[in-house]
Amino acid sequence: MEDEKIIDLFLKRSESAIAELSRKYGQLCMNVSMNILGNSEDAEECVNDSYFGVWNAIPPHKPDNLTAFLCKIVRNLSLKRCSHNSAEKRKSNYGVCIDELDECLPSQNTVESELELNELSGILDKFINQLDKTNQFLFVRRYWFMDSYESLSKATGIREQAIRTRLSRIRSNLKKFLAEQEVI
Amino acid sequence: MNGKDIIQAMNNIDDKYISEFADTSRFRKKNKFYLMPRFYGSVAALLVIGISIFIAMNKNDPPIDIVQENNNAVSEITKNNDTPRKNDSEMTSHPVYQNELNTTDDIADTAENAVNKGNDFEEDNIFSIKVYAAEVPLELNLYETVQIKGDFNPIMSSSRGIGIEFEITPSERGLTLQTDNGYFVTWDKDSGAITNHSSEYFIDEKSDIFWTTQSSENSVINILNQNAVISVINISYDENTNTFSAQRTQ
Numbered sequence: 001m002e003d004e005k006i007i008d009l010f011l012k013r014s015e016s017a018i019a020e021l022s023r024k025y026g027q028l029c030m031n032v033s034m035n036i037l038g039n040s041e042d043a044e045e046c047v048n049d050s051y052f053g054v055w056n057a058i059p060p061h062k063p064d065n066l067t068a069f070l071c072k073i074v075r076n077l078s079l080k081r082c083s084h085n086s087a088e089k090r091k092s093n094y095g096v097c098i099d100e101l102d103e104c105l106p107s108q109n110t111v112e113s114e115l116e117l118n119e120l121s122g123i124l125d126k127f128i129n130q131l132d133k134t135n136q137f138l139f140v141r142r143y144w145f146m147d148s149y150e151s152l153s154k155a156t157g158i159r160e161q162a163i164r165t166r167l168s169r170i171r172s173n174l175k176k177f178l179a180e181q182e183v184i
Numbered sequence: 185m186n187g188k189d190i191i192q193a194m195n196n197i198d199d200k201y202i203s204e205f206a207d208t209s210r211f212r213k214k215n216k217f218y219l220m221p222r223f224y225g226s227v228a229a230l231l232v233i234g235i236s237i238f239i240a241m242n243k244n245d246p247p248i249d250i251v252q253e254n255n256n257a258v259s260e261i262t263k264n265n266d267t268p269r270k271n272d273s274e275m276t277s278h279p280v281y282q283n284e285l286n287t288t289d290d291i292a293d294t295a296e297n298a299v300n301k302g303n304d305f306e307e308d309n310i311f312s313i314k315v316y317a318a319e320v321p322l323e324l325n326l327y328e329t330v331q332i333k334g335d336f337n338p339i340m341s342s343s344r345g346i347g348i349e350f351e352i353t354p355s356e357r358g359l360t361l362q363t364d365n366g367y368f369v370t371w372d373k374d375s376g377a378i379t380n381h382s383s384e385y386f387i388d389e390k391s392d393i394f395w396t397t398q399s400s401e402n403s404v405i406n407i408l409n410q411n412a413v414i415s416v417i418n419i420s421y422d423e424n425t426n427t428f429s430a431q432r433t434q
Contacts, residue, residue, distance in 0.1 A: 028206055067206050068199035075195055094191070101187030120189065121196035128201060140201045141208070144194050155208035174190075184185055 003066040010058040018051045025067065029074045035146035036078035038092030046081055050074040075144070093146040100167075101143065104175040120183065127177045131170065138163060139170050313407070313415065314351040315430055321351045324417065324432050332428040347396030348419070348428060355409060358388035361395075365403035369394040397421070 001020050009017035029050060033043035050073045063069035082094055128136055134156065141147045141155070153160045178184045314321030315330050322330050332348055347369050352359065361368060361384065368385035370393060371378050385393060397403050400421045407415040416434040421427070 065199040065203050068202035071202050071206060072195055079191070079195075098187040098191060101190045103187075117189070117193050118196060120185070120193035124190070124193055125198050128197060136201065137205050140194075140197070140205045143191060144197065144202065145205070151208075178185075 007058060007062060007066060010055065011062065018055060021051060021054065021070070025070055028067075029070065032071055032074045032145055033078040035148070036075065036082050036092055036094040038094075042081060043078070046078045047074060049077050053077070071145075093148055097143055097146050100171065104171045123178065123181050123183060126181075127174055134158075135166065135170055138167055142167055313417070313432065315348060321349075324350075324430060326432045326434075329429050329431045332430060347394035348430065349392055349394050351390070351392050352387055352407075353390040354387050357410060358386060359414075360408040360411075361385045361387065361393065362406045362408065363395060363403060365399060365401060366395060366397035369396050395419075 006020050009020060029047040030043055033046040037043050053073045054070055141152055149160045149163055152163050313324040315324045324330055363383045367383050368381045403419045405417040406413050418431050418433055420429045
């Protein structure tokens with residue numbers, strides 16, 4: 001079913017809305033949540049919570065991009081759950097991704113205000129925009145979807161080691177970019 | 185700022201990246217033409233490098249067909265360079281060799297260009313075979329036919345009347361000559377004594393050795409080094425012209 005029709009079902013408060021949403025995006029949501037939590041039970045709970053979040057959000061919201069809207073909710077909920085469970089963080093891709101980014105951004109001072117986070121998001125947008133398509137894909141899939149190197153390799157057909165090298169270079173460039181933007 | 189902040193901030197990046205990259209299979213299909221050139225580009229680059237190396241390697245060597253055509257030239261270089269070369273005027277003076285000599289000269293020029301090729305041969309294989317067709321010895325090059333006018337009937341050979349004279353410079357370990365027809369003869373130039381040997385004769389230094397046949401049939405002389413045949417000379421006789429033809433086939 002097309003996204004617009006699913007959104008219509010939500011707007012009409014149809015009970016089939018969540019079923020259609022799950023049919024179309026269930027696997028994607030599970031992947032996002034699993035990559036962060038590394039636990040299928042928790043991931044399933046997070047995904048169900050996300051459906052409930054979408055139900056509550058539409059209406060009044062009418063997202064232009066349902067995929068991004070849903071994935072963001074799943075990601076947010078999964079990150080929140082993970083932050084309460086340090087054991088999960090350690091064994092999931094999320095923990096590894098944080099470690100990787102910490103290597104190029106070693107500061108102990110964290111960004112706390114929403115304003116600063118939004119500013120950082122804008123800068124990251126600019127950074128991603130200047131990458132070529134494959135590097136955009138790798139960066140977003142690794143640090144947004146928290147994909148493993150193995151699945152990135154399968155998705156792109158590029159060798160795992162080559163992906164590691166590429167992402168390492170991207171992180172170095174990110175550090176330079178953030179310095180140029182006077183963020184660090 | 186640390187890694188966790190980046191992960192958090194990533195949540196608010198432009199929706200287009202999330203929706204575009206959410207389906208990995210779609211990305212691959214969409215970008216196969218982007219990824220493929222990289223693969224084929226790498227293959228093409230490797231091919232270019234390989235071809236360049238091949239060309240560079242073959243640049244210093246004569247083309248293979250030239251080497252084959254001038255096997256005699258290459259073999260000439262394997263021989264001991266101490267042996268003086270016969271000059272052209274001497275060679276052309278004998279009418280029997282007129283045809284062969286032109287070929288020899290052409291090949292010799294090429295042979296000089298291919299001198300380095302001969303240096304790869306093992307020390308043990310360095311030897312020289314010359315045959316006296318007239319008053320001067322001729323290099324008996326591989327696949328080159330040298331004709332020797334027989335001075336005596338029915339089947340005697342060289343101008344000296346003893347047999348076909350070969351001047352052989354052996355390798356350090358010496359050479360053994362074997363023939364399936366006839367025998368070898370040595371001649372002491374000082375005393376004039378002629379010694380008949382058997383069908384096998386060992387030489388350990390540069391020598392003049394005569395081969396005498398007992399019939400007009402085709403004959404073979406094998407040259408062995410350490411029991412291994414390193415050269416073969418086929419000799420035939422034409423009764424009509426009273427001429428022997430000697431050819432190295434190995």
